[in-house]
Amino acid sequence: xxxxxxxxxxxxxxxxxxxxxxxxxxxxxxxxxxxxxxxxxxxxxxxxxxxxxxxxxxxxxxxxxxxxxxxxxxxxxxxxxxxxxxxxxxxxxxxxxxxxxxxxxxxxxxxxxxxxxxxxxxxxxxxxxxxxxxxxxxxxxxxxxxxxxxxxxxxxxxxxxxxxxxxxxxxxxxxxxxxx
Numbered sequence: 511x512x513x514x515x516x517x518x519x520x521x522x523x524x525x526x527x528x529x530x531x532x533x534x535x536x537x538x539x540x541x542x543x544x545x546x547x548x549x550x551x552x553x554x555x556x557x558x559x560x561x562x563x564x565x566x567x568x569x570x571x572x573x574x575x576x577x578x579x580x581x582x583x584x585x586x587x588x589x590x591x592x593x594x595x596x597x598x599x600x601x602x603x604x605x606x607x608x609x610x611x612x613x614x615x616x617x618x619x620x621x622x623x624x625x626x627x628x629x630x631x632x633x634x635x636x637x638x639x640x641x642x643x644x645x646x647x648x649x650x651x652x653x654x655x656x657x658x659x660x661x662x663x664x665x666x667x668x669x670x671x672x673x674x675x676x677x678x679x680x681x682x683x684x685x686x687x688x689x690x
Contacts, residue, residue: 555610592625611627627676
């Protein structure tokens, strides 16, 4: 399945790491088959910290277009999950010369936003079970946060190379981030 990539460069989007938002198409054989009734957005970003920031901003902008303002719990949860998965793709899934992809899909009937972040590193996969974290550790809490904010999450291989880490965040307004 080939999807059209959202084209979106802003003035000054090219830095020392090259362009942060790339254009073209991406292929994905995993995940749900999005239909016209499901609004989706897909984009590719340079595998650098700036690319991860832009992915999070793009997600917030589209959540607002889909009726969830930036200050809403749903938009904040999606922003946190996208930020974590994109940062992991940059830090752990980076392959020189390869970018990472973001796909968001809104399924209003199921009441979820599906987040997919694809990178080119096949060998580095997230743990099968929720990782434990030590209180004094400098890292290791990101997937714990994803586990708390998402209804479900996981990863699938991407062909011919890489993986897609996905998460589904509920759009149920009765669930508050303050309740977590």
